[in-house]
Amino acid sequence: MPPRQFPTARQLRLGQELKKLRERAGLTAREAGEMIGANQARISNIETGRFGVSAERIRTLAANYGCHDETLIEALIGMTGRQERGWWEKYRGLLPDAMLDLAETEHFARDVQAASVLHIPGVLQTEAHARALFREAVPPLEDADVETRVSFRAMRRQILQHPDPVPFRAVVHEAALRMRFGGLRTSRDQLMHLVEMSERPAVELLVIPFAGGVFAGSGQSVNYFAGPIPQLDTAQLDQSHGPLLVDSADQLAKYRLILDKMKAAALGPQESRDFVYAIAKELEREQT
Secondary structure, eight states: OOOOSSOOHHHHHHHHHHHHHHHHTTOOHHHHHHHTTOOHHHHHHHHTTSSOOOHHHHHHHHHHTTOOOHHHHHHHHTTSOOOSOOGGGGGBTTBOHHHHHHHHHHHHOSEEEEEESSSOOGGGOOHHHHHHHHTTOSSOOOHHHHHHHHHHHHHTTHHHHSSSOOOEEEEEEHHHHHOOTTOHHHHHHHHHHHHHHHTSTTEEEEEEOGGGOOOTTTTOOEEEEEOSSGGGOEEEEEETTEEEEEOOHHHHHHHHHHHHHHHHHSOOHHHHHHHHHHHHHHHHHHHO
């Protein structure tokens, strides 16, 4: 089978974790290959996600690397064997790979936390709100490209629509709630959508009001995706050029702390829901 031309974020992460195990064992790629009757190129292609790897091969590599952490080994095995194409693959070639990597990481997460100061988290956006945002892209997008992005963002909501949805916790600053993207009606509808979504058992919405003052992570938007074990968690940062995925232990610890501090600065769930509803009613009165 030829090497993959475009490994996904999940395939890359699996390869990176196997490389970490090899390097901790003090083995070169050539030495690791010799232990399984393969060449250096084979190991390199596995570690860059270009070659798939079976559950049996992962167990063999882990044993050769002196890894006896069965929880980690099982988690890595869980990242193999999924040959079906995710819904996001139909957008390949139409959208940047980074957006597809975000959707894939989100899809497989066991728990999602989102914190945003200036924007509503993407999974909680209405189509009209998302459309208004994409129409302001620089450089400008063609109408067809705008609609492709809107449909992609709407598809990401699937994580909340399953019979057993992933727990989703969002911390949103009042600034994001008062941004009038798309005008009064679109903004009001977006806020009411937030209220409705926050009533779902799997969704928790927390609001940091202006009156709360300064808080950790001011200005930073971050999504945090829990893996099957903490070592396989992933954080995603919004950048001007697109989403950036980070997974080093130090970075993960940093963003967990930021999220905890932002949650501590926010109102409680019911108070937050009432806060959002009050702003929506303000906009409704302005419309009349």
